[in-house]
Every structure is written in structure tokens, then in C-alpha cells.
Amino acid sequence: AQTVTQSQPEMSVQEAETVTLSCTYDTSESNYYLFWYKQPPSRQMILVIRQEAYKQQNATENRFSVNFQKAAKSFSLKISDSQLGDTAMYFCAFMKHAGGNQFYFGTGTSLTVIP
Amino acid sequence: DAGVIQSPRHEVTEMGQEVTLRCKPISGHNSLFWYRQTMMRGLELLIYFNNNVPIDDSGMPEDRFSAKMPNASFSTLKIQPSEPRDSAVYFCASSGVQTSNYGYTFGSGTRLTVV
Numbered sequence: 712a713q714t715v716t717q718s719q720p721e722m723s724v725q726e727a728e729t730v731t732l733s734c735t736y737d738t739s740e741s742n743y744y745l746f747w748y749k750q751p752p753s754r755q756m757i758l759v760i761r762q763e764a765y766k767q768q769n770a771t772e773n774r775f776s777v778n779f780q781k782a783a784k785s786f787s788l789k790i791s792d793s794q795l796g797d798t799a800m801y802f803c804a805f806m807k808h809a810g811g812n813q814f815y816f817g818t819g820t821s822l823t824v825i826p
Numbered sequence: 827d828a829g830v831i832q833s834p835r836h837e838v839t840e841m842g843q844e845v846t847l848r849c850k851p852i853s854g855h856n857s858l859f860w861y862r863q864t865m866m867r868g869l870e871l872l873i874y875f876n877n878n879v880p881i882d883d884s885g886m887p888e889d890r891f892s893a894k895m896p897n898a899s900f901s902t903l904k905i906q907p908s909e910p911r912d913s914a915v916y917f918c919a920s921s922g923v924q925t926s927n928y929g930y931t932f933g934s935g936t937r938l939t940v941v
Contacts, residue, residue: 744926746929748929753934754915754934754935754937755932755934755935756917756919756930756932758928758929758930761926761927761929763926802869804929806925806926808926811876811881811882812857812921812925812926813859813871813874813882814859814871814929814930816868816869817868818868819868819869
């Protein structure tokens with residue numbers, strides 16, 4: 712079974728600063744995909760970034776980047792130049808490469824950006 | 827595309843009543859997922875369908891819950907009879923053959939309150 716752990720229930724960051732949200736996972740699979748979703752107060756789930764396990768290069772999307780450490784089974788999200796609109800719940804998710812497209816979600820990290 | 831459409835957005839009902847939540851997935855997506863979100867348990871997968879066929883319903887809490895997908899463009903989640911502990915936000919999500927590239931697309935959720 713796959714498990715995803717987000718050990719930081721809540722975090723805060725000053726506007727314009729950088730923050731890193733942690734995510735670890737447990738799997739026996741060698742190939743898989745990892746995702747970060749954002750859920751603002753509107754409760755809409757929005758895909759932020761994705762990473763393929765077979766790619767060593769860390770994914771980047773504008774101010775969002777990941778630090779993917781496959782051996783350590785770690786997939787952290789870095790938000791640079793934090794903005795007030797980044798205030799949201801952030802969920803890490805895992806999907807196997809083969810055998811269905813079911814996601815396994817972490818419990819989420821609530822991020823508050825302080826003006 | 828209008829995205830994944832869920833209705834109603836809010837539902838307040840009395841204990842013992844039947845509740846039906848509705849979802850219209852994105853056209854062309856062949857997988858549909860029902861999730862329940864609570865503060866205590868986070869995001870829980872209730873059931874998912876591939877090509878309108880239920881694949882895994884192990885997350886359905888009990889016989890009071892049932893889900894159907896009569897065609898590729900519509901799904902329902904029914905709770906009968908409803909109980910206060912069913913109060914949560916229920917999300918529907920869909921994905922296509924390239925889930926690994928694009929992840930899930932979520933609806934806006936239905937906030938259910940059972941009093």
C-alpha cells in the first residue's frame with residue numbers, strides 16, 4: 712500500500728519570503744508520479760506542480776518548485792516570493808505508474824501568508 | 827470546457843433524509859472519483875469508476891452510501907439515511923488517459939450538513 716505523509720499541519724510565511732512544505736511517501740514502486748495540489752478558501756482543488764519519478768530533474772512552475780529525493784522518498788514544495796494568494800491548504804499526492812490512476816493524498820498543510 | 831460540475835454546492839438536510847449529490851465529469855475523461863473531506867480524516871477516496879464501471883468502492887463507509895455512473899457524463903452519490911457524522915465536503919474529480927500528465931480535475935465540491 713502507498714502512504715503519503717505531510718508532517719506540518721500548519722505553516723506561515725511572511726509575504727515575499729520563501730517557504731518549503733514537506734512530503735514523504737512510502738512505496739515499493741519504482742516508477743510513479745507525484746503531485747502538489749492547492750486548495751484556497753474557495754475550496755477548489757488546483758494542480759500546482761507534478762513530478763515523474765524517473766526524472767531526476769526537479770520540476771519548476773514559476774514560483775513553485777520541488778525538491779524530489781527519490782532515495783529518501785521525499786517530495787517537498789518550495790514557494791518563492793510568497794504572495795497573499797498562496798494562502799491555502801496544500802496536498803501532496805502519489806500515483807503509481809501502472810495499475811490504475813488512483814491518487815493517494817497526504818493530510819495537507821495549511822499555509823498562511825502574512826502581509 | 828466548464829470543468830467538473832457538481833451540484834448542489836451546499837446541502838443542509840435533517841438526519842434520516844436521503845441526500846443525492848451529482849457530478850458531471852469533463853467530456854472525454856474516462857475516470858471519475860468521489861472523495862470526502864473532513865478536518866479529522868482529510869481527503870478520503872470513497873469510490874472510483876473507469877469507463878462507467880465501479881473499480882474500487884472499498885472506501886464507501888457503509889451500506890448507507892451508494893454511487894452510480896449510468897453514463898459517461900453523469901454520476902451520483904447517494905446517502906440514505908443521512909446521519910450528522912456524514913457532514914463533510916464531497917468532491918467529485920475526473921481524469922483522462924493522461925492522468926500522469928494532468929492529474930485530476932476536481933469539481934467545486936458539495937458541502938453537506940446533516941442536522
